[in-house]
Amino acid sequence: MATTEASPTAPAPESETQARRRGRQRSAETEQVILQVTRELLVECGVQGLTIEKVAARAGVAKTTIYRRWRDKDELALAVVLDMVEQVVKLPELGDTRAELLAFVNAAVKVLGSTLMGRVMQGLVSDLATDPELAQAFRDRVVSVRDGEVARLVERGIARGDLRPDTNPETAHELLIGPVYYRLLLSGRPLDRAFAKRNVEAVLRAFAPDPPTA
Amino acid sequence: MATTEASPTAPAPESETQARRRGRQRSAETEQVILQVTRELLVECGVQGLTIEKVAARAGVAKTTIYRRWRDKDELALAVVLDMVEQVVKLPELGDTRAELLAFVNAAVKVLGSTLMGRVMQGLVSDLATDPELAQAFRDRVVSVRDGEVARLVERGIARGDLRPDTNPETAHELLIGPVYYRLLLSGRPLDRAFAKRNVEAVLRAFAPDPPTA
Amino acid sequence: MATTEASPTAPAPESETQARRRGRQRSAETEQVILQVTRELLVECGVQGLTIEKVAARAGVAKTTIYRRWRDKDELALAVVLDMVEQVVKLPELGDTRAELLAFVNAAVKVLGSTLMGRVMQGLVSDLATDPELAQAFRDRVVSVRDGEVARLVERGIARGDLRPDTNPETAHELLIGPVYYRLLLSGRPLDRAFAKRNVEAVLRAFAPDPPTA
Amino acid sequence: MATTEASPTAPAPESETQARRRGRQRSAETEQVILQVTRELLVECGVQGLTIEKVAARAGVAKTTIYRRWRDKDELALAVVLDMVEQVVKLPELGDTRAELLAFVNAAVKVLGSTLMGRVMQGLVSDLATDPELAQAFRDRVVSVRDGEVARLVERGIARGDLRPDTNPETAHELLIGPVYYRLLLSGRPLDRAFAKRNVEAVLRAFAPDPPTA
DNA sequence: GACTAAGCGAGACGGTACGTCGCGTCTTAAA
DNA sequence: TTTAAGACGCGACGTACCGTCTCGCTTAGTC
Numbered sequence: 001m002a003t004t005e006a007s008p009t010a011p012a013p014e015s016e017t018q019a020r021r022r023g024r025q026r027s028a029e030t031e032q033v034i035l036q037v038t039r040e041l042l043v044e045c046g047v048q049g050l051t052i053e054k055v056a057a058r059a060g061v062a063k064t065t066i067y068r069r070w071r072d073k074d075e076l077a078l079a080v081v082l083d084m085v086e087q088v089v090k091l092p093e094l095g096d097t098r099a100e101l102l103a104f105v106n107a108a109v110k111v112l113g114s115t116l117m118g119r120v121m122q123g124l125v126s127d128l129a130t131d132p133e134l135a136q137a138f139r140d141r142v143v144s145v146r147d148g149e150v151a152r153l154v155e156r157g158i159a160r161g162d163l164r165p166d167t168n169p170e171t172a173h174e175l176l177i178g179p180v181y182y183r184l185l186l187s188g189r190p191l192d193r194a195f196a197k198r199n200v201e202a203v204l205r206a207f208a209p210d211p212p213t214a
Numbered sequence: 215m216a217t218t219e220a221s222p223t224a225p226a227p228e229s230e231t232q233a234r235r236r237g238r239q240r241s242a243e244t245e246q247v248i249l250q251v252t253r254e255l256l257v258e259c260g261v262q263g264l265t266i267e268k269v270a271a272r273a274g275v276a277k278t279t280i281y282r283r284w285r286d287k288d289e290l291a292l293a294v295v296l297d298m299v300e301q302v303v304k305l306p307e308l309g310d311t312r313a314e315l316l317a318f319v320n321a322a323v324k325v326l327g328s329t330l331m332g333r334v335m336q337g338l339v340s341d342l343a344t345d346p347e348l349a350q351a352f353r354d355r356v357v358s359v360r361d362g363e364v365a366r367l368v369e370r371g372i373a374r375g376d377l378r379p380d381t382n383p384e385t386a387h388e389l390l391i392g393p394v395y396y397r398l399l400l401s402g403r404p405l406d407r408a409f410a411k412r413n414v415e416a417v418l419r420a421f422a423p424d425p426p427t428a
Numbered sequence: 429m430a431t432t433e434a435s436p437t438a439p440a441p442e443s444e445t446q447a448r449r450r451g452r453q454r455s456a457e458t459e460q461v462i463l464q465v466t467r468e469l470l471v472e473c474g475v476q477g478l479t480i481e482k483v484a485a486r487a488g489v490a491k492t493t494i495y496r497r498w499r500d501k502d503e504l505a506l507a508v509v510l511d512m513v514e515q516v517v518k519l520p521e522l523g524d525t526r527a528e529l530l531a532f533v534n535a536a537v538k539v540l541g542s543t544l545m546g547r548v549m550q551g552l553v554s555d556l557a558t559d560p561e562l563a564q565a566f567r568d569r570v571v572s573v574r575d576g577e578v579a580r581l582v583e584r585g586i587a588r589g590d591l592r593p594d595t596n597p598e599t600a601h602e603l604l605i606g607p608v609y610y611r612l613l614l615s616g617r618p619l620d621r622a623f624a625k626r627n628v629e630a631v632l633r634a635f636a637p638d639p640p641t642a
Numbered sequence: 643m644a645t646t647e648a649s650p651t652a653p654a655p656e657s658e659t660q661a662r663r664r665g666r667q668r669s670a671e672t673e674q675v676i677l678q679v680t681r682e683l684l685v686e687c688g689v690q691g692l693t694i695e696k697v698a699a700r701a702g703v704a705k706t707t708i709y710r711r712w713r714d715k716d717e718l719a720l721a722v723v724l725d726m727v728e729q730v731v732k733l734p735e736l737g738d739t740r741a742e743l744l745a746f747v748n749a750a751v752k753v754l755g756s757t758l759m760g761r762v763m764q765g766l767v768s769d770l771a772t773d774p775e776l777a778q779a780f781r782d783r784v785v786s787v788r789d790g791e792v793a794r795l796v797e798r799g800i801a802r803g804d805l806r807p808d809t810n811p812e813t814a815h816e817l818l819i820g821p822v823y824y825r826l827l828l829s830g831r832p833l834d835r836a837f838a839k840r841n842v843e844a845v846l847r848a849f850a851p852d853p854p855t856a
Numbered sequence: 857g858a859c860t861a862a863g864c865g866a867g868a869c870g871g872t873a874c875g876t877c878g879c880g881t882c883t884t885a886a887a
Numbered sequence: 888t889t890t891a892a893g894a895c896g897c898g899a900c901g902t903a904c905c906g907t908c909t910c911g912c913t914t915a916g917t918c
Contacts, residue, residue, distance in 0.1 A: 023862025024914045030864085048344050053904060062865045067906070122343035125399050129336035130262050135402055143401045171393075171412050174401075178392025179385075185339050186395060187357045187388075188349055198385050206420035237893030238883040244895085267873060276896045281875070452887075452889040476772050479878060490891045495880070550771035553827050557764035558690050563830055571829045599821075599840050602829075606820025607813075609828060613767050615785045615816075616777055626813050634848035665867030666909040672869085695899065704870040709901070 026069075033059045034066060038080050043116045047077050047123025074127040078134050081120050082141050084111075091149055097162035098204060100153050101176065105196040108180050113191030118184055125185060147173055157207075167207045175203050240283070247273045248280060252294050257330045261291050261337020288341040292348050295334050296355050298325075305363055311376035312418060314367050315390065319410040322394050327405030332398055339399060361387055371421075381421045389417050454496075461487045462494060466508050471544045475505050475551025502555040506562055509548050510569050512539075519577055525590035526632060528581050529604065533624040536608050541619030546612055553613060575601055585635075595635045603631050668711070675701045676708060680722050685758045689719050689765020716769040720776055723762050724783050726753075733791055739804035740846060742795050743818065747838040750822050755833030760826055767827060789815055799849075809849045817845050 037059040041050050052073050056063045070076040091107065094100045112118040128135045150173040157163035179199055183189045251273040255264050266287050270277045284290040305321065308314045326332040342349045364387040371377035393413055397403045465487040469478050480501050484491045498504040519535065522528045540546040556563045578601040585591035607627055611617045679701040683692050694715050698705045712718040733749065736742050754760040770777045792815040799805035821841055825831045 022860075022916050024864080024916085026863065046340075046344055048340060051904060052906085056865095060865090062863095062867085063906085064866090064908090065864060068863080072906080073904095119343070123340050126261065126337050126340035128400065128402075129333070130260060138400070139402060168412065171416055174393035174396055174413070175389055175416055178394070178396040179388035180392070181400060182388055182392040182395050185342065185399065186352070188353060198382065199388070202385055202389060202417075202420040205422075206416040208419075211425060235893085236885060236891065238895075240894065265873065266875085274896095276898095277875080278877095278897085279895060282894075286875080454889070458890090474772055476768060480880085481878060484891095488891085490889095490893085491880080492882090492892095493890065496889080500880080547771070551768050554689070554765050554768035556827065557761070558688065566828070567830060596840065599844055602821035602824055602841070603817055603844060606822070606824035607816035608820070609824050610816055610820035613770065613827065614780070614823060616770075616781060626810065627816070630813055630817060630845075630848040633850075634844040636847075639853060663867085664865065664911065666869080668868060693899065694901085698870095702870090705901080706871085706903095707869060710868075714901080 030059075030061060030065060031069065034061060034069070034076075035080055035083065038076055039116065042077065042080065042120050042123065046119060047074075047127070050077060050123075052076070074124070074131055074134055077120065077124055077127070078137060081117070081124060082137070084115075084117055084120075085142050085145075091153070093156065097153075097157040097160055098200065100156070101200045101203060102196060104149065104153065105176055105180065105200055106193060108177055109191045109193070109196045112180060112184050118191075121181075122185060146177065150176065154207075161209060162204075163207045164209045172203060172207060175206065176200070244273075244275060244279060245283065248275060248283070248290075249294055249297060252290055253330070256291065256294065256334050256337075260333055261288075261341075264291060264337075266290070288338070288345060288348060291334060291338055292341075292351060295331065295338060296351065298329075298331055298334075299356050299359075305367070307370065311367075311371040311374055312414065314370070315414045315417065316410060318363065318367060319390050319394065319414055320407060322391055323405045323407070323410045326394060326398050332405075335395075336399060360391065364390065368421075375423060376418075377421045378423045386417060386421060389420065390414070458487075458489060458493060459497065462489060462497070462504075463508060463511065466504055467544065470505065470508060470548050470551070474547060475502075475555070478505060478551075480504070502552070502559055502562055505548065505552055505555075506565060509545070509552060510565070512543075512545055512548075513570050513573075519581070521584065525581075525585040525588055526628065528584070529628045529631065530624060532577065532581065533604055533608065533628055534621060536605055537619045537621070537624045540608060540612050546619075549609075550613060574605065578604065582635075589637060590632075591635045592637045600631060600635060603634065604628070672701075672703060672707060673711065676703060676711070676718075677722055677725060680718055681758070684719065684722065684762050684765075688761055689716075692719060692765075694718070716766070716773060716776060719762060719766055720769075720779060723759065723766060724779065726757075726759055726762075727784050727787075733795070735798065739795075739799040739802055740842065742798070743842045743845065744838060746791065746795065747818050747822065747842055748835060750819055751833045751835070751838045754822060754826050760833075763823075764827060788819065792818065796849075803851060804846075805849045806851045814845060814849060817848065818842070 034055060037055050038050070041054055041058070045054075050073055052063055052066055055061075055076070056066055066076065070079060091100065091103050094103065112121060128138055147170065151169040154163060154167050154169040154172055158165050158167060176199065179195075180191065183191055183195070189195070248269060251269050252264070255268055255272070259265075259268075264287055266277055266280055269275075269290070270280055273280075280290065284293060305314065305317050308317065326335060342352055361384065365383040368377060368381050368383040368386055372379050372381060390413065393409075394405065397405055397409070403409070462483060465483050466478070469482055469486070473482075478501055480491055480494055483489075483504070484494055494504065498507060519528065519531055522531065540549060552566075556566055575598065579597040582591060582595050582597040582600055586593050586595060604627065607623075608619065611619055611623070617623070676697060679697050680692070683696055683700070687693075687696075692715055694705055694708055697703075697718070698708055701708075708718065712721060733742065733745050736745065754763060770780055789812065793811040796805060796809050796811040796814055800807050800809060818841065821837075822833065825833055825837070831837070
């Protein structure tokens with residue numbers, strides 16, 4: 001039955017190397033056009049207002065061409081998100097724990113607050129709860145990547161003596177990023193550098209090593 | 215067009231005192247039946263699968279009767295959420311800052327983690343970004359209420375000497391609740407008491423008063 | 429069950445003379461307003477587009493006030509038609525059969541071709557087939573009245589020697605008026621005096637007395 | 643808006659020869675099922691009671707499949723009518739003018755008086771006034787076809803010396819058919835052979851050639 | 857070079873739900 | 888009692904997208 005077993009991530013990685021399928025090859029260009037149009041429509045209409053039919057029409061592409069690559073519109077939207085997230089650069093080692101934490105939060109604040117990523121995330125988040133595959137993909141590709149980054153960051157902070165040795169990286173991650181999404185999704189308060197700064201200071205205090213007892 | 219200017223909150227509270235409207239009154243009973251059925255369907259199908267037609271059918275009510283009160287299904291769903299949130303009891307003064315913070319976070323963790331509120335919030339959050347009226351209502355009725363509670367809690371903590379005098383209640387609120395929604399909506403990690411505990415401890419340290427310099 | 433047994437003609441003739449009902453009396457003015465608005469709407473929208481709700485709104489009257497007087501919109505429309513038909517004056521005796529026939533056809537051509545009667549009849553005719561009471565009323569008040577007129581006209585024509593003694597008045601009526609409605613309802617050809625003239629000439633020939641055999 | 647420019651007659655005959663449209667072809671079988679079901683429902687419920695939803699349900703077809711072919715229920719009903727009218731056979735040359743006229747009128751009397759065509763026409767006639775396209779189609783496909791037939795009939799009658807040379811075929815047509823529709827739509831009198839006979843005799847007299855002056 | 861298995865555009869198709877309109881009935885408070 | 892106002896159950900409307908399914912090309916391999 002299952003026509004194509006499109007993975008929830010990249011469109012049909014297939015059997016990797018070798019075994020080049022016979023018949024006409026899927027056009028990579030078409031793929032890019034679809035993704036680009038999807039990006040545009042996500043900005044204009046949100047995930048809610050995104051429709052395969054609109055994408056197809058504006059991309060000058062048949063609906064089947066889209067369905068051949070992505071199972072449904074949520075998967076298409078996710079593909080766009082992952083595409084963007086993957087472009088988020090790794091955070092550099094700055095030698096200063098405060099600076100590194102700030103860089104981490106500011107990166108999130110910036111991408112969610114001033115690019116279409118924020119809009120897309122707002123629209124996508126409800127689908128994450130509905131579609132387990134989508135959720136899994138999001139967690140594997142975004143949450144756990146950030147988890148890893150924070151873990152390394154915390155490690156370095158501990159090594160430098162800036163953070164308590166028992167600092168739980170998961171808790172740190174949640175304290176750093178939770179408020180960001182809370183503003184984006186629920187309270188609607190602005191995502192700006194002052195907010196990031198305030199948040200980082202609190203987290204630093206929360207995990208500051210105990211002062212040496214005199 | 216504009217038949218009735220159904221408010222996004224309760225259905226048409228009107229001018230309250232006096233000026234009893236002419237014409238047949240809206241049945242309060244009907245209202246309750248609709249809300250109850252909506253609650254049930256939200257549990258069964260999620261916000262995604264909620265349908266005005268299903269609500270109407272199960273409530274034994276005409277679609278128009280629903281549309282007369284709520285503009286669309288999102289507004290109806292929100293009405294249910296607000297209805298439930300409003301029933302969330304005020305947190306009592308416990309005399310202990312740690313206990314009060316824990317009670318606050320645990321309340322959120324419990325309602326979002328083990329009632330249908332979690333499901334509903336997951337489904338609703340995307341609509342908050344789309345519909346400004348909905349968002350406003352949510353902020354007025356939920357966010358700012360919690361803001362107030364945290365502010366009082368922080369005040370008491372400062373008075374008791376448990377929190378630094380410059381503790382920013384908004385930041386505290388975001389650190390306490392942000393991670394809860396992050397788990398609910400994005401990371402999918404469990405909402406349990408251990409998580410609440412860990413979070414509260416971190417926040418307490420973040421806003422602990424400076425130790426007296428000897 | 430039957431709330432009001434509104435007759436299909438005039439609104440609620442009630443118990444005739446005497447026995448003035450207790451309570452507030454129905455306003456005759458209201459009646460006129462409703463009829464006038466109905467006339468207007470019939471012109472603007474046709475019977476098809478006529479709605480009780482529009483009538484009520486424009487007349488500044490409650491729907492119930494209309495339903496109290498007429499069973500439904502068809503009956504209301506018919507009331508307007510009958511109202512108009514009744515105003516059609518009796519044809520005078522002209523002393524000339526050709527002139528009388530022409531006057532008869534021309535009257536129909538004029539009222540159907542250049543007043544709203546034509547529009548109304550077009551819209552009403554489908555309902556005549558559906559609603560037997562309506563049909564009966566129409567036949568009693570319009571068809572048979574015309575029948576009578578034609579019968580007298582034919583009688584006079586026979587007396588004058590202009591028509592054969594065995595002239596069937598019903599056939600004459602149908603030949604005179606059938607083509608008029610055929611144009612109005614089906615062929616869409618113009619209703620003008622030339623058409624009337626041509627038609628009358630044919631009918632005159634059809635019923636001309638046999639020439640005296642020499 | 644304008645999805646397909648469904649013609650008011652047959653559903654999208656397109657450019658006929660060549661230029662086979664791309665995409666999946668419309669199923670001719672589906673078309674026939676819909677028309678058949680429509681015919682049935684017209685008999686059962688009349689045009690008034692005809693519903694796209696009922697047609698779709700009974701035909702086992704999606705509503706969209708119907709709307710893709712006909713703009714609305716009136717157009718669908720007309721399609722059925724035209725379909726039936728088109729099946730009305732051409733009148734044969736009988737060699738006798740009286741017989742030919744009788745055959746013509748009797749054909750109309752029969753189809754309108756004893757098949758569902760009568761019912762359908764009653765229901766449709768109001769829509770003819772509303773929808774110009776519908777009206778045009780009806781005139782092209784029904785009125786003018788009958789016009790042509792009568793014209794030929796009249797010609798032959800003149801050639802045979804049965805009709806006056808100046809017989810106006812349009813007037814003849816209207817005198818023959820007008821009374822039939824008058825009975826069907828307005829007076830409700832029976833459509834029978836006696837009526838047809840009487841009518842034809844009158845028309846024959848109306849267009850009888852002048853007797854040779856001795 | 858012919859064969860053949862996709863890819864591709866177009867668009868028909870069965871569905872589900874939408875939000876609207878108008879019906880005719882009913883309830884309410886005022887006149 | 889009538890009236891204006893308007894809630895109510897109901898049935899149908901015509902539309903929007905969904906995801907699937909033909910069609911008749913076009914394009915790339917493999918034989």
